[in-house]
Amino acid sequence: MLSVPHLDREFDYLVSAEQSDDAQPGVRVRVRFHGRLVDAFVLDRRSDTDHVGQLGWLDRVISAEPVLTPEVRRLVDAVAARYAGTRPDVLRLAIPPRHARAEKDDGVAPLLPVIDPVDPAGWARYARGEQFLEALREGRAARAVWQALPGEQWCDRIAEAAAAAVSGGYGVLAIVPDQRDIDAVWRAAIVRVDPAAIVALSAGLGPSARYRRWLSVLRGHARLVIGTRSAVFAPVNRLGLVIVWDDGDDTLAEPRAPYPHAREVAMLRSHQLRCAALIGGYARTAEAHALVRSGWAHDLVAPRPVVRSCAPRVVALDDSGYAEERDPAARTARLPSVALRAAKAALDRNAPVLVQVPRRGYLPSVACARCRTIARCRHCMGPLSVSERDASGAVCRWCGRIDPALRCRRCGSDAIRAVVIGARRTAEEMGRAFSGTPVITSAGDSVHSEIGPGPALVVATPGAEPRAPDGYGAALLLDSWAMLGRQDLRAAEDTLRRWMAAAALVHARADGGVVAVVAESAIPTVQALIKWDPVGHAEAELESRAEVGLPPSVHMAVVDGASDAVTALLDHAELPEDADLLGPVDLPPGVRRPPATPADERVIRMLVRVRREEGLALAASLRQATAIESARHDHDAVRVQIDPLHIG
Template sequence: MLSVPHLDREFDYLVTPEQSKDARPGTRVRVRFHGRLVDAFVLERRADTDHVGRLGRLERVVSGEPVLTDEIRRLVEAVAARYAGTRPDVLRLAVPPRHARVEREVTTRPDPPVLAPIDPSGWQRYGAGAAFLAALGEGRAARAVWQVAPGDSWTERFVDAAAQTIRAGRTALAIVPDQRDVDALSRAVTARIDEAAVVALSAGLGPAMRYRRWLSVLRGGARLVIGTRSAVFAPLADLGLVMVWDDGDDSLAEPRAPYPHAREVAMLRAHLAGCAALIGGYARTAEAHALVNSGWAHDVVAPRAVLRAAAPRVMALDDTGYAEQRDAAARSARLPTIALQSARSALASGAPVLVQVPRRGYVPSLACGRCRTVARCRHCTGPLSLPERGRSAVCRWCGRADPALRCARCGSDAVRAVVIGARRTAEELGRAFSGTPVITSAGDTIVDRIEDGPALVIATPGAEPAAPHGYGAALLLDSWALLGRQDLRAAEDTLRRWMAAAALVRNRESGGLVTVVAESSIPTVQALIRWDPVSHAEAELATRTEVGLPPAVHIAALDGDSESVTALLEQARLPAGADLLGPVPLPPGVRRPAGVPEQLNVIRMLVRVNRDHGLALAAALRHGIGVLSARGSHHPVRVQIDPLHIG
């Protein structure tokens, strides 16, 4: 496959009689292009050609296995068109590298699993949930955005939906953010569906095992596929349902060109295949809510009475005035006295307590103790952190140590913590709750489950362990570190993290209490207190519509040197009414585009169009990239359509 943008098109080659049997559409071949051998796929076989001149021959058929199906080919083309990318880049995401030994293995196709009738009671509590489940059983293309009620098991409801689809004679696909979610859903699935009919795909499998499982899906050996973002391209036949869990998680955004988001690819696939779709989560993104507002998907939410009975009590406490409190333990643990008392009450009753902190590590961010300027590395300007007590500050970007910190602005050598990490919090709370076991779950030391009994669990967002009977209390600390980020999605992401933690707490009738250290007047805090992510998503979408940000509009971020970005815009035939925003220096922390020399400054230019012109914008940029690529006169420009983080 050719990575050069201006060569993203089909080429005709002759197939010899000896190759004819194996050179079927979708198979891998090797062809000679401009004197060198390159990998390619056979797209179709024709008896004629519109090429003028002599045709070259296929060098060889690498494998007779048709790994590129018609459905996946259409999806690849749609993703490339949506994200202004090339088909070879998308194909690298969709079709894994070949392993010849694995391909020669014989795959047995299991019999369709025999499933008992599905108990609809789990979905009936969601109002329209029962109708959605019934539609899956009838093979209809129902689409839903589902808000999980606290105390419910999202994995069990996903299994209900998948089993209903399989009973109707079709296949199902579930996309989740990470390996923990893959494992959790796999456990729930294999308890009710024959394990031979279920395939889990994730990067951690290793190339050979992943290809083996991917081939079993291609050969019809799976009725349900569970996987992380790249599994959205799994070659399932007769797809009946696509499910996405927690679509606000950054892990679902592909870091490689053309940077597609798994939610968008999944919805594209559901549209192209004419199948059902389900987006589930404790919270709701503005993008998912836009699907509901447009009528493409239905709302599946539990009635208020059900939510009030299932949710824990949520209390917001302002985080100011700690110095005036007389409780020294509360001050050292960064907790108001009332929050400390709620934690002690839960521990005394024999229940574990969850403490969520925004960052892992000891002190992940430092600032000057006098002027509050953020401490940065003198070599690369990255943020400095303190890995543990007594150690020198270390740069989070380049890893260099700085044993003699001095503020570049005022010259002071005094430092203070900007954010306290999970390990430092565990140390502080260990002093406040002496004699209580303290468990830390963050980074590379994630704990999946804890045992019954009193314990303090310090976890970063997404790393919270499950408790057998729920947590007695949860403390959500350092809310300003989440809400105060200069990020388009800060409020949305904060609510998502809070609700995921709060959903692990017992309901209010059982004494469950969630304490968030933040001002109660903040809309995001109010949404948590009321357990109302839908209204929060509605307000978020309205705000973005007012200021012209995705998903109300489409935005393309162009990163490159000034001359190359200008040349791209000159060649692109932008839709009428396109707004140019910028240029500005590349935002801090964003990696430079590949191929741009270090001596050149990198800028970011934004191009904004209304919602109806998204495909036209992507097509215009693809055309401009192709022209510059053919000329070879400028450095590459990185193009991202609707990036998660604009600046």
């Protein structure tokens, strides 16, 4: 496969009589191109050609296994067109590298993969939930955006939906953010579906094991595939349902070209195959809500009385003062006394308490204690952090250099203060405030999937919250401004998603469950948490983005590169007539530079905005312009991203 954009097309080759039986559409072959051997796929067999010159011969057939199915090929073409990418780049994401030994294994497909009939009681709590299960059994193209209830065993509901589709003779693809989620869905699925019919695909598998499992899917042995973002391309036989859980998680966005998002690929696949789709989460993204608004999917939401009965009590606490006179431990623990009382009440009931902090480490961000200037590295201007209590200096989070004699570059003071308190420092403070109570830290490289029974203080970063056997008695959400105050389009949406994921682990209000968020109650995101209204928050988010012309109300392309390269690319692009060009601006801090760009050259960012219905035209024009620039070799490479998560 040739990764250069101007060679993203088909080439004709001759096939010898000895190779004819094996060289069928979809198999891997090796051909000679421009004097060197390259890997390729057979797309079609024809008896004629429109090439006017002399054709070369196929060098050899690497494997007779037809790994590129017609269905996956159509999906690859659609993803490349949607994201202005090349098909070879998408194929690298869709088809894993070959391992010859794995191809020799030939498993047997299970005859009766569903163990027991699906109990609809769990889905009956949602409006039209039972009808949705029935539609899955019958193979109808039911598409829904599912709002999971607080305290919901979401992996059980996913397993039930999958079992319903499998019982109808259909394949199911479930995409989740990480390995912990794969394990949770796996445990729930094997109770309802024969384990021999389930395959888990993730990056943590070795190349051989991953290819072996992928082949079992290709050969029709797996009815249910559970995986992370790249598994969305898995060649599931007779696919009847595509599931995406927690589509707002950043890990579902591919960091390699052409940067597709698993949710969008799943929706493309559902549209192409006319199969069912389910997007679920405790919170809701603006993109998922746009699918409901457009009529492509319908709401799968529980009635408000059911939501209120399942949700914990949520209180918002202003962090301007800590009422030390009422509780001397408040100052030590950085918590208002109301939150401390909620934590103590939960611990007295032998229930664990969850403390969510936005950053891992000790002091991940520090500033001058006198003038409040953020401490930055004198070499790369990255943020400085303190890794432990008695650290000999501050460490740059970007370049890793140590500053042993930290002084403010503005006023010269050597006194520092914490801007953000990390998980380890918070664990220290909570341990002092609740002496005698076990403190568990789940963050960074030390993430716990579950904790044991009994009272405990669990300090976790967002996404690393372990499950408690019987749920948490209380949750304390600290340093909310660190997440809400980010200069990011998705700051409010992502903050609510992380808050709700933590709050969903807490007991219901009737059982004494309390969630204390240290933030002003007037903030709309805080109000959405208090009322447990992710749909209303997504509606408001969608409306506000539409007012200022931001995705998903429009399509937007981000073009990064050297100034002359970006200008040349846009000059060659035949953009829609009403396209808006925004910029140029310097590449935002922390964003990776485009590949092969000289380190000393200034990199800029341009934005191209078009109406929703012109998204494919925008991608096609940028794709063609990239091919022209690639053929000319006049400028450095330019990075093109369509609707990225972070625009900057």
